């Protein structure tokens with residue numbers, strides 16, 4: 510049975526792939542008129558990468574087989590793959606979108622989730638300060654499956670990155686850049702990896718103060734940040750065992766300490782250390798290993814520090830570092846960071 514039910518709505522992937530025509534999808538995005546017909550194919554500039562730099566016929570859609578290919582950026586696949594890349598969606602989200610747009614006789618609203626539940630999920634997935642979101646129990650889909658695409662054409666020269674004190678080397682190390690399309694449109698994106706180094710999502714930071722109604726950080730709708738310790742995959746395993754791990758709240762704390770040559774730093778993406786994150790942390794530092802807490806100086810940060818100390822006591826050696834005059838790690842000068850954390854290098 511091809512239909513799958515998860516999280517409330519039915520979507521039939523095979524039906525979507527077979528019945529939604531590429532011409533419809535291209536028409537929807539206003540791309541159809543820009544392509545030329547050549548036998549069974551529609552050819553032209555690729556809408557998935559910076560087309561002007563490449564061959565103008567790099568992109569082709571085989572309308573008979575309902576698939577596409579771009580020999581310049583290497584993207585290829587069916588309508589679902591195309592929509593995933595074009596809109597930065599997960600396959601299930603893309604399938605639902607296509608079903609709603611083009612197969613509208615499908616029963617769609619009948620078994621929608623209750624609005625309250627959806628609002629709760631939205632809040633959990635978009636607010637870094639929100640309590641830990643829930644990780645699906647075993648038997649449900651894999652938590653944060655690796656992405657099958659990467660965001661392209663990110664602007665790594667965006668002034669916001671410079672304003673936050675990041676140099677090009679740090680920006681390149683973490684793959685940061687401004688995104689101008691899809692779910693993360695108008696945001697600085699931060700690639701997120703699981704502990705094995707697989708790309709599992711992107712966080713989108715609004716550059717500056719977000720307008721009303723826009724969250725400061727946005728995460729993909731099905732992404733569980735509770736299952737990830739940001740930057741853990743870049744930390745050398747023996748270094749984590751020898752020197753321990755420095756735990757900060759947010760991404761920019763990691764970037765900043767990395768710049769100050771601390772390569773054993775990870776971020777919670779909030780103020781809670783979830784059971785999944787605790788497991789990752791303990792596995793990384795080893796039995797009787799060392800964890801250095803460097804959370805923000807504000808009230809949530811201090812409360813979180815007390816909570817996490819209690820959580821970890823008896824499992825690892827925990828050291829709490831006072832930020833002194835600074836209110837968050839980002840405010841430390843390189844010299845101050847090196848002095849405060851000299852025991853963790």
Ligand SMILES: [Zn+2]
Nearest residue numbers: 555558579582
């Ligand atoms: Zn392309």
